[in-house]
Amino acid sequence: MRHFAEELEELNQALLEMGGLVESSIHTSVQALVEHDDRMARRVVEDEMLINRMELNIDARVTRLLALNQPVAGDLRLLVMCLKINTDLERMGDLAVNVAERAISLNRLAAPLGPPLQEMPRMASMVEDMLHRTLDAFVRRDAEQASAILPADDDVDRIRDGVYTELITTMRRDPNLVEAAIHLMFVARSLERIADHATNIAEDVIYLVRGVDVRHHHLEEV
Amino acid sequence: MRHFAEELEELNQALLEMGGLVESSIHTSVQALVEHDDRMARRVVEDEMLINRMELNIDARVTRLLALNQPVAGDLRLLVMCLKINTDLERMGDLAVNVAERAISLNRLAAPLGPPLQEMPRMASMVEDMLHRTLDAFVRRDAEQASAILPADDDVDRIRDGVYTELITTMRRDPNLVEAAIHLMFVARSLERIADHATNIAEDVIYLVRGVDVRHHHLEEV
Numbered sequence: 001m002r003h004f005a006e007e008l009e010e011l012n013q014a015l016l017e018m019g020g021l022v023e024s025s026i027h028t029s030v031q032a033l034v035e036h037d038d039r040m041a042r043r044v045v046e047d048e049m050l051i052n053r054m055e056l057n058i059d060a061r062v063t064r065l066l067a068l069n070q071p072v073a074g075d076l077r078l079l080v081m082c083l084k085i086n087t088d089l090e091r092m093g094d095l096a097v098n099v100a101e102r103a104i105s106l107n108r109l110a111a112p113l114g115p116p117l118q119e120m121p122r123m124a125s126m127v128e129d130m131l132h133r134t135l136d137a138f139v140r141r142d143a144e145q146a147s148a149i150l151p152a153d154d155d156v157d158r159i160r161d162g163v164y165t166e167l168i169t170t171m172r173r174d175p176n177l178v179e180a181a182i183h184l185m186f187v188a189r190s191l192e193r194i195a196d197h198a199t200n201i202a203e204d205v206i207y208l209v210r211g212v213d214v215r216h217h218h219l220e221e222v
Numbered sequence: 223m224r225h226f227a228e229e230l231e232e233l234n235q236a237l238l239e240m241g242g243l244v245e246s247s248i249h250t251s252v253q254a255l256v257e258h259d260d261r262m263a264r265r266v267v268e269d270e271m272l273i274n275r276m277e278l279n280i281d282a283r284v285t286r287l288l289a290l291n292q293p294v295a296g297d298l299r300l301l302v303m304c305l306k307i308n309t310d311l312e313r314m315g316d317l318a319v320n321v322a323e324r325a326i327s328l329n330r331l332a333a334p335l336g337p338p339l340q341e342m343p344r345m346a347s348m349v350e351d352m353l354h355r356t357l358d359a360f361v362r363r364d365a366e367q368a369s370a371i372l373p374a375d376d377d378v379d380r381i382r383d384g385v386y387t388e389l390i391t392t393m394r395r396d397p398n399l400v401e402a403a404i405h406l407m408f409v410a411r412s413l414e415r416i417a418d419h420a421t422n423i424a425e426d427v428i429y430l431v432r433g434v435d436v437r438h439h440h441l442e443e444v
Contacts, residue, residue, distance in 0.1 A: 059302070062302075063298060063299065066298055066302070067294045070292035073289070076285060076288055076289050080281070080284075080288070080305065083302065083306070084305070084309065087306065087309055164404075168400055168401055168404065171397070172397040172400050173397075175393070175394040176394075178390055178400075179390055182386075182390065182404075182407070186411075189408075
């Protein structure tokens, strides 16, 4: 049996690799949207299968590590976190596929959506950055860095709200743009949900390092 | 230290209790919508705090059971599943809150949305039923019953698609209904996502009993 530390390191690497693919799927899905490129969108749909395989593989690794090493305290907490991060990453991959599918539908409609469409690359780059920094904080066990990500979630929410408002105006003005505007609304929604999952991971990292659970932190206000 | 079996039983009960509250939140959120009752909607928002507490409590229980009993094989798989089911239930609670918040917004608009609005109680009762039967399959360790839930997910998707189509027609016809129709679209979306999470749990139960992972079952087709 190999050293536990070595296996943990491999698990870290597997999560980072999965995170890298998810990040690239987010990026490609939005590129497919703004460049009207179905081929790119289909690549995201295909890559989901790889992401799903990675999820199953990571779950299996964690379960094996739990069974063989029966870790306690910090190591146990780490392995439980890995399961949660794995779920979040897989869900982000699904959301990137949603964006890619909406891109394909929008390409067919060729509707001039203007400024709200141009907001998508900005949102995407924000959520990619959140994911990237969160995973970096995870491997470094850096709670400061993880905390620094949390405010970005509100920024993403604000952009989404602005996009919704613009799209509602568009739909009211031009009934022919209703269908396209709704596709774009769901794109903004998916990107915002990706930011939520990055936030989940950041909160897990803070818990892992500090032992303080910041999920549902509003509970403290009761 | 109490018996592991006894603690597992308590964990089962805690998950069932959480599931019951989530089920009731789904029900109340849609009732708030069709009965235009803000008070009911606010109750769902308040109950989310209880659901969140339950999630933290269940996570802590599982982690303690892993640490103290160092289970292997079936018991270990069960505990890992409990973590996943916990995450799914909490997310369903969030989605019920989304429905409740949309209900409050819709009550303010008092828009005549007609048939698509009337579909919501039907969707809600389908997803409540899925959740209920899934958790029942979980406590009975009944893979047959869990499998029987899976087709309902497609039924829910079909209703959602029908609702989307009707709402798009509504928005094209009457620009004044755009905002309300979008709220309702997100309600349908939330209910459909709740069905997805019930499906996740059903797949976990099948895995738990049969040891076969049916998540991402399309991988087999490669």
